[in-house]
Amino acid sequence: MVNKLGLLIKQLYKQKVRAKSFILMTLLYVVVMAVITFWSDIKAIFVNDEALEVALINETAVELEPIFVTNEDIAFSFPAESTESVYEQLKEEEYDAVVVVTEENETLKADIATYGPLKLNDQSAISSFVQYAGKIYGIQQLNLTASEADKILNSEAMITTTNLDESVADGKSEDQKQSGIWASYFVGIVIYFFIMAFLSMITTDVASEKGSRALEMLLVSVKPSTHFQSKIIGISLLALTQFVIIFGSLLALLRFANGGEKWEMVDSILNELTYSYVFYVIAFLFLTIILFLIIGALFGSLVSKVEEASQVMTPAIMTALVGFYVMISGVANPDTMLIKVFSYIPLTSGMVMPLRIGATDINPIESIISLALLLITVIAFYMISLSFYKRSVLTYSSGGVIQKIKTVLKVTT
Amino acid sequence: MTLTLEHVVKKYKDFTAVNDLNFKIGSGEIFGLIGQNGAGKTTTFRMILDLQDQTSGTITWDGTPIKKINRDYLGYLPEERGIFPQMKVEEQLFFFGQLRGMKREELKREIDFWINRFDLEEKRHNKAETLSKGNQQKVQLIASFIHKPRFLILDEPFSGLDPVNRDLLKDAILFLKEKGVTILFSSHQMDNVEELCDHLCLLKRGVSLFSGSLLDLKKQYGKTKLTLRTNIPKTELEKLAGVKEIKVDREEYVLTLIDESFAESIFEVVSNGQYIEKFSLDYLSLDEIFKDKVGGNGE
Numbered sequence: 271m272v273n274k275l276g277l278l279i280k281q282l283y284k285q286k287v288r289a290k291s292f293i294l295m296t297l298l299y300v301v302v303m304a305v306i307t308f309w310s311d312i313k314a315i316f317v318n319d320e321a322l323e324v325a326l327i328n329e330t331a332v333e334l335e336p337i338f339v340t341n342e343d344i345a346f347s348f349p350a351e352s353t354e355s356v357y358e359q360l361k362e363e364e365y366d367a368v369v370v371v372t373e374e375n376e377t378l379k380a381d382i383a384t385y386g387p388l389k390l391n392d393q394s395a396i397s398s399f400v401q402y403a404g405k406i407y408g409i410q411q412l413n414l415t416a417s418e419a420d421k422i423l424n425s426e427a428m429i430t431t432t433n434l435d436e437s438v439a440d441g442k443s444e445d446q447k448q449s450g451i452w453a454s455y456f457v458g459i460v461i462y463f464f465i466m467a468f469l470s471m472i473t474t475d476v477a478s479e480k481g482s483r484a485l486e487m488l489l490v491s492v493k494p495s496t497h498f499q500s501k502i503i504g505i506s507l508l509a510l511t512q513f514v515i516i517f518g519s520l521l522a523l524l525r526f527a528n529g530g531e532k533w534e535m536v537d538s539i540l541n542e543l544t545y546s547y548v549f550y551v552i553a554f555l556f557l558t559i560i561l562f563l564i565i566g567a568l569f570g571s572l573v574s575k576v577e578e579a580s581q582v583m584t585p586a587i588m589t590a591l592v593g594f595y596v597m598i599s600g601v602a603n604p605d606t607m608l609i610k611v612f613s614y615i616p617l618t619s620g621m622v623m624p625l626r627i628g629a630t631d632i633n634p635i636e637s638i639i640s641l642a643l644l645l646i647t648v649i650a651f652y653m654i655s656l657s658f659y660k661r662s663v664l665t666y667s668s669g670g671v672i673q674k675i676k677t678v679l680k681v682t683t
Numbered sequence: 684m685t686l687t688l689e690h691v692v693k694k695y696k697d698f699t700a701v702n703d704l705n706f707k708i709g710s711g712e713i714f715g716l717i718g719q720n721g722a723g724k725t726t727t728f729r730m731i732l733d734l735q736d737q738t739s740g741t742i743t744w745d746g747t748p749i750k751k752i753n754r755d756y757l758g759y760l761p762e763e764r765g766i767f768p769q770m771k772v773e774e775q776l777f778f779f780g781q782l783r784g785m786k787r788e789e790l791k792r793e794i795d796f797w798i799n800r801f802d803l804e805e806k807r808h809n810k811a812e813t814l815s816k817g818n819q820q821k822v823q824l825i826a827s828f829i830h831k832p833r834f835l836i837l838d839e840p841f842s843g844l845d846p847v848n849r850d851l852l853k854d855a856i857l858f859l860k861e862k863g864v865t866i867l868f869s870s871h872q873m874d875n876v877e878e879l880c881d882h883l884c885l886l887k888r889g890v891s892l893f894s895g896s897l898l899d900l901k902k903q904y905g906k907t908k909l910t911l912r913t914n915i916p917k918t919e920l921e922k923l924a925g926v927k928e929i930k931v932d933r934e935e936y937v938l939t940l941i942d943e944s945f946a947e948s949i950f951e952v953v954s955n956g957q958y959i960e961k962f963s964l965d966y967l968s969l970d971e972i973f974k975d976k977v978g979g980n981g982e
Contacts, residue, residue: 274782285769478768483765490758491755491779491782491783492782
């Protein structure tokens, strides 16, 4: 029986992995991931992002030049000529803007003169420089030393969190929570896309075998349970293959492109994640995908022909969609009641619970309960589906999903 | 080796698909299961193949419950045609053969033999979906027995085949019989059943109307079909004793007699000591018996 299972898995895997649609989809994912990762570099190629030329005329007694530091967006220059002459140069478009800083009632006043309109981003950037200069100016009016001024401007309170409930581990820092949100957002998207792609693949595959009656020939030599298992395992392996290809190439890109500059960012997120978080994420990812594959195979066995596959898939796709949007809502605020409720529902917990684990101070028992619920659901669904699959694969009926289930129950019990 | 069905019943919630079915198929025999659509043929096949459980009764192969025998002993061609559309012909046959535990080398020989016999050499590397319906059917048929089963079930194997391919299939069935394969098949085309079967079972709405040898079935009706070519008008023939029904078929009369014992007296009347071009007394054809039985008179 193991040999037959192996043969079925091999046939399914070979057929799907060689399919043009799978290859193109995988490549598309790699390209999309690469574009997202290197968006800023790609943007730089297409967008003319020359630094804004800004002339600063300082009419105060305070030395402001060290504050207006040239960066990649704005190049400051400090012309010694008269304001009128600089304005002339502005008209001749030698500068994009001229900032004239003066003093009035012990307050810094700045006038931003332009000839053409400024972009909002550029305007905000210049304003923030001026605001900072205003603060320095204010401090200097108090006759503080530079280090005293610096201390006022740059001191930050150190915040640690402690939860006195011993069952909860010490609270996560904001950095950890931020990393948790990003990692969980990523996991949620991965689960969602994999569900969409492979749920549809397994459902249409079973439906097409049933519709083409090849299944009847297969079931003479293999048990329906073996056939069912081969579909789950085969498609899971395919999902794993796609996962490894996409994320393998993504990691390689991050690691080697730009001398690993981007990798440091990913690394810093990964460093904030705990081993238990990684364990939960993998467990939720794996179990959720398996659960949807079981549902997909079962629903595929209900239809009479492949054209009806999308009809039976809709409820499962809608559920995944709900989970996805709840997860997205949690990125802004992961502590809502909505997130809590959906983190326990087995079909959505895979997308939502990692967010709570990563980004909130959750009691570990909650994650264990949610994972256990998911595991029990997977096992229960597997057992129920197995017995139902045996009866539904050879029953042909019309109507909606409920009608099909009723027909199967009617003619097989 | 024999397949035995004893008191097999298959009941669903609101109807009985098969009711108290009994028959036996001897080793190397060709057995026909005939009946109209919905008579219970496919359900019977599925129970034999363990694709469905029977409500009661027993199905055994050589005394062993069918559920316990090696699945690879069985071969099955379903009624609805279909194979893996995306797979190439040869690849498909290798897949089904290997699934039935055959080694590649042995399979290669079998595949070559059958592809050649069914005139599919040019299609060997084509995807199944590109083949004509008839060719797809031939591939599916080969797939059903490529693993050399001991017992082969063919559900409506002749439907959709042109006369040339029908003959190819008939030859193949007889070839398999010679090799000792026991074959159970269903067909709507009674001439095929008549030509191939040793024994048969006639089903009507799940109930067996007859089970046994073809000759015994024909003997039940006797030689009551009389074909004759004569100048005597139909009205005269109708007056003869023992004539139940007369049909005119081109220049011939086809008389249905109440009993074959009337034939002799009819011969004396129509020949009247003279030369007669045609006077032929036969058993009813299976088609006629089927229509009579299933048409309602047989119950």
